[in-house]
Amino acid sequence: MDGAWLRISIWAIILSAIAAFANWPQNAGTLKPFIWQAGFPFTYAFWVRGELIRWDSWALLTDLLMWVAVFAAVGIAIWFSASGQSTDEKLPREEQARAS
Numbered sequence: 633m634d635g636a637w638l639r640i641s642i643w644a645i646i647l648s649a650i651a652a653f654a655n656w657p658q659n660a661g662t663l664k665p666f667i668w669q670a671g672f673p674f675t676y677a678f679w680v681r682g683e684l685i686r687w688d689s690w691a692l693l694t695d696l697l698m699w700v701a702v703f704a705a706v707g708i709a710i711w712f713s714a715s716g717q718s719t720d721e722k723l724p725r726e727e728q729a730r731a732s
Contacts, residue, residue, distance in 0.1 A: 636714030643706050651699045671695055 654672035657679070659665055670677040676692035678685050 636711055639710045639714070640707050643710065644703060647699070647703055647706065655695065673698065 655670060657668050657670040657677070659668055661667075666681045668679040669675045671691060672695070674688075674691040674695045676688045676695060678687075
């Protein structure tokens with residue numbers, strides 16, 4: 633199971649970096665350089681010329697819950713894949729020979 637914790641930690645770091653980058657405030661584009669927005673997949677903050685125009689707490693909460701669900705799904709998948717691999721190691725040698 634130690635390998636599972638390592639894989640979960642690595643994926644948690646990778647997903648944290650993706651989530652932080654996706655939710656970082658971004659410029660709306662070259663045609664609208666004065667508009668900034670934050671949030672992925674749900675935009676929860678919107679600025680025009682440096683002034684906060686819209687703040688949506690529900691969109692932020694939904695965005696955070698979506699990322700928590702992604703983290704949980706990856707963690708569960710890694711945990712179950714690691715526990716499935718370690719069952720062969722716990723079997724006595726006679727049972728391993730019969731299983732092969």
